[in-house]
Amino acid sequence: MSLPAIATVIGSGTMGPGIAATLARAGTQVRVYDISDEALARAEKSTAFAASVLDQIGGDSAPGGSVSFSSDIAVALDGTEFVIEAVPEKLELKKSVLAQIEGLVGADVIIATNTSGIPITTMGEALGTPGRFIGMHWSNPPHLIPMIEVIPGEATDAAVTDRLVEIVKAFGYHPVIENEIAGFVENRVLYAILRECVALVQEGIVTQEALDTCVKWGIGYKLAVVGPMRLLDMAGLDIYQSVSSYLNKELDASTETPSVITESIAAGRLGFKSGGGMYDYAEGDVDAKRADIVAGLVAVRKALSATTPV
Ligand SMILES: NC(=O)C1=CN([C@@H]2O[C@H](COP(=O)(O)OP(=O)(O)OC[C@H]3O[C@@H](n4cnc5c(N)ncnc54)[C@H](O)[C@@H]3O)[C@@H](O)[C@H]2O)C=CC1
Numbered sequence: 075m076s077l078p079a080i081a082t083v084i085g086s087g088t089m090g091p092g093i094a095a096t097l098a099r100a101g102t103q104v105r106v107y108d109i110s111d112e113a114l115a116r117a118e119k120s121t122a123f124a125a126s127v128l129d130q131i132g133g134d135s136a137p138g139g140s141v142s143f144s145s146d147i148a149v150a151l152d153g154t155e156f157v158i159e160a161v162p163e164k165l166e167l168k169k170s171v172l173a174q175i176e177g178l179v180g181a182d183v184i185i186a187t188n189t190s191g192i193p194i195t196t197m198g199e200a201l202g203t204p205g206r207f208i209g210m211h212w213s214n215p216p217h218l219i220p221m222i223e224v225i226p227g228e229a230t231d232a233a234v235t236d237r238l239v240e241i242v243k244a245f246g247y248h249p250v251i252e253n254e255i256a257g258f259v260e261n262r263v264l265y266a267i268l269r270e271c272v273a274l275v276q277e278g279i280v281t282q283e284a285l286d287t288c289v290k291w292g293i294g295y296k297l298a299v300v301g302p303m304r305l306l307d308m309a310g311l312d313i314y315q316s317v318s319s320y321l322n323k324e325l326d327a328s329t330e331t332p333s334v335i336t337e338s339i340a341a342g343r344l345g346f347k348s349g350g351g352m353y354d355y356a357e358g359d360v361d362a363k364r365a366d367i368v369a370g371l372v373a374v375r376k377a378l379s380a381t382t383p384v
């Protein structure tokens with residue numbers, strides 16, 4: 075199982091730095107490109123931080139890995155073997171960036187996208203050679219969540235899917251191969267949970283603190299150890315039938331973003347990035363909460379590594 079010697083990450087916002095640090099630790103020379111010099115400067119710091127978190131997890135660090143940063147896309151793509159696009163989730167922007175990448179790389183270079191759920195076949199229409207194009211959906215924070223959804227589009231060559239699975243395994247992550255569907259699998263499940271959670275808080279059934287306690291210690295902790303399909307076996311399929319027969323029709327089925335979210339956004343409250351969102355954060359609280367989350371994810375990942383994968 076071999077990794078590409080040289081890989082390029084296009085877009086260095088929330089996701090790019092952790093992706094770069096993960097590949098570099100496995101021995102790849104990673105080039106990071108962004109249209110914004112400011113983003114590149116921030117990315118240098120967050121890549122170094124991600125690398126320090128990977129040190130805390132431990133495990134092998136292969137020789138030869140490195141991360142370099144460039145504001146020249148031709149430099150970042152020169153000689154690359156594998157490209158991961160991680161620019162904002164806007165179809166037309168992604169299409170134009172993909173076309174730009176295709177014009178600068180060799181014919182055998184795989185181009186992957188970290189889209190959260192835009193259909194791969196639709197994005198691939200931007201390319202003259204869509205056979206080389208594939209979905210590679212990392213989960214945030216990408217240097218800590220060791221699972222990647224691999225989503226071939228209708229035009230993706232089977233050999234490209236096979237190669238991506240090999241690459242993901244080579245840096246020690248779990249590849250999950252899926253058929254194409256909007257949102258892919260992870261975000262369909264996550265957004266089903268989030269829709270119900272937000273509705274329960276918005277309707278005043280539960281406070282957000284109590285909801286977070288319930289999901290973290292009740293569902294989250296359990297599902298980290300037992301996947302949902304295994305949980306059905308653990309609970310009993312007859313129980314699922316009994317409960318789902320009266321509960322499923324009661325669950326939130328709204329198709330619009332709930333007003334508690336849209337009103338917060340209108341008030342400039344976006345979450346950690348704006349210093350307030352669902353919760354309020356005083357000076358220093360965001361950094362403390364981020365550190366707490368990283369420490370928790372590192373500890374849980376170490377513990378889960380000792381359990382069976384499924
Ligand atoms: N934030 C998250 O939790 C996750 C995001 N994703 C997906 O990953 C992709 C990137 O997301 P984020 O890192 O959150 O976005 P972001 O907005 O934090 O970063 C995107 C970066 O792309 C740069 N950029 C914009 N136009 C560009 C261009 N033409 N060429 C090169 N760089 C350009 C921006 O300057 C910015 O630094 C999106 O498709 C998103 O849906 C996937 C998994 C999780």
Ligand SMILES: Cc1ncc(C(=O)O)c(C(=O)O)c1O
Nearest residue numbers: 189190212213214215260261
């Ligand atoms: C709330 C939310 N939305 C999208 C994503 C994604 O995968 O794109 C994530 C994530 O954690 O990765 C997320 O938390």
